[in-house]
Amino acid sequence: MPDSTKQGASNDASDVEMTDEDIRSLIANLQNIHKDLRAISTDKIVVSEWVRYKCRYGCPSYGRTLSCPPFSPKPEETRRLLAEYKIAVVVHSRTTPDPGWTHEQHLHHVNECRARLHKDVIEIERAAFLMGYYKTLAMGVGPCNLCDTCVIREKSDASGEKASAAGINDFSVLDCRHKDIMRPAMDAFGIDIFQTVRNAGYSIRALKSYSDSADLYAMVMIT
Numbered sequence: 001m002p003d004s005t006k007q008g009a010s011n012d013a014s015d016v017e018m019t020d021e022d023i024r025s026l027i028a029n030l031q032n033i034h035k036d037l038r039a040i041s042t043d044k045i046v047v048s049e050w051v052r053y054k055c056r057y058g059c060p061s062y063g064r065t066l067s068c069p070p071f072s073p074k075p076e077e078t079r080r081l082l083a084e085y086k087i088a089v090v091v092h093s094r095t096t097p098d099p100g101w102t103h104e105q106h107l108h109h110v111n112e113c114r115a116r117l118h119k120d121v122i123e124i125e126r127a128a129f130l131m132g133y134y135k136t137l138a139m140g141v142g143p144c145n146l147c148d149t150c151v152i153r154e155k156s157d158a159s160g161e162k163a164s165a166a167g168i169n170d171f172s173v174l175d176c177r178h179k180d181i182m183r184p185a186m187d188a189f190g191i192d193i194f195q196t197v198r199n200a201g202y203s204i205r206a207l208k209s210y211s212d213s214a215d216l217y218a219m220v221m222i223t
Contacts, residue, residue: 013131013132013133013134013223018086018087018222018223023039023087026039026089026128026131026133026222027039027089029127029131030089030124030127030128033120033123033124033127034091034093034117034120034121034123034124036091036092036093037089037090037091037092037124038089038090038092038200038201038202039087039088039089039090039200039222040087040088040089040090040196040199040200041086041087041088042082042085042086042087042088042221044196044199044200045082045088045191045196045199045219046191046192046195046196046199047075047078047079047082047189047190047191047192048075048190048191048192049075049190050192051075051187051190051191051192052069052074052075052190054187055068055069055187055188056069056070059143061143063152064143064150064152064153065143065144065150065152065153066144066150066151066152066173066175066176066182067140067143067144067182067183067184067185067188068143068144068184068188069188071152072184072188072189073184073188073189073190074190075189075190078189078190078191081137081189081221082221084135085135085221085222085223086223087222087223088219088220088221088222089124089128089219089220089222090196090197090200090202090217090218090219091117091120091121091124091217091218091219091220092197092202092215092216092217093113093116093117093120093215093216094113094213094214094215094216095109095110095113095213095214095216096109096213097109097210097211097212097213097214099211101211103210106210106211107210110210110214111145113214113216114141114142114145114216115145117141117216117218118140118141118146118181118183118218121138121139121140121141121183121218121219121220122138122181122183124138124220125137125138125220128220128222133222133223135221135222135223136220136221136222136223137183137220137221138183138218138219138220138221139183139184139185139186139188139189139191139218139219139220139221140182140183140184140185140188140218141185141186141216141217141218142185142216143185143188144182144184146177146178146181146182147177147178150176151175151176151177152175155175185218186217186218186219191219193217196219197215197217202215202217204217
């Protein structure tokens with residue numbers, strides 16, 4: 001449980017219905033951390049079963065980090081979580097690739113941009129919490145890259161057995177080196193990022209190459 005002496009929350013903002021003015025004030029304050037933010041009603045956040053299947057079949061990070069499926073929350077768990085919130089904030093940034101870069105340089109740039117966005121999202125989570133929104137919970141961006149190799153992968157390699165959801169429980173995150181700031185991404189929660197960010201008013205498209213400028217999205221549940 002958070003130490004109440006560090007919360008800094010003099011009022012229980014999470015218990016109060018947010019007005020449009022409250023939301024504008026919240027966004028203005030959080031934009032001191034990251035400029036490109038938009039509030040979204042949680043009934044506009046789309047959770048779909050197919051998202052997890054796309055992770056399972058096609059994503060090389062599946063089963064390789066504690067923030068990814070099959071270890072991250074299942075869609076039905078995410079739906080129950082969203083039912084406890086009304087307002088979230090979508091956080092957006094873009095990569096700025098150089099046409100002359102190699103494929104490896106493009107990948108490195110994307111990872112750097114993801115790391116910066118993840119840092120901002122964690123700061124937003126903390127700032128909103130200190131403003132009194134004690135339910136605040138961040139969702140990261142992309143597969144976790146806080147470590148070169150996730151501890152779950154190291155254990156799998158050491159044992160010679162593949163890590164599986166059957167061997168993971170709620171205490172497995174205690175093995176994470178960065179459990180204070182590790183957060184599964186939106187799609188790891190089963191959220192349809194494309195439709196959700198469109199519902200928030202963003203334009204998003206499928207990329208054809210790593211040399212394209214990429215839109216990166218994360219989310220912070222507020223109240």
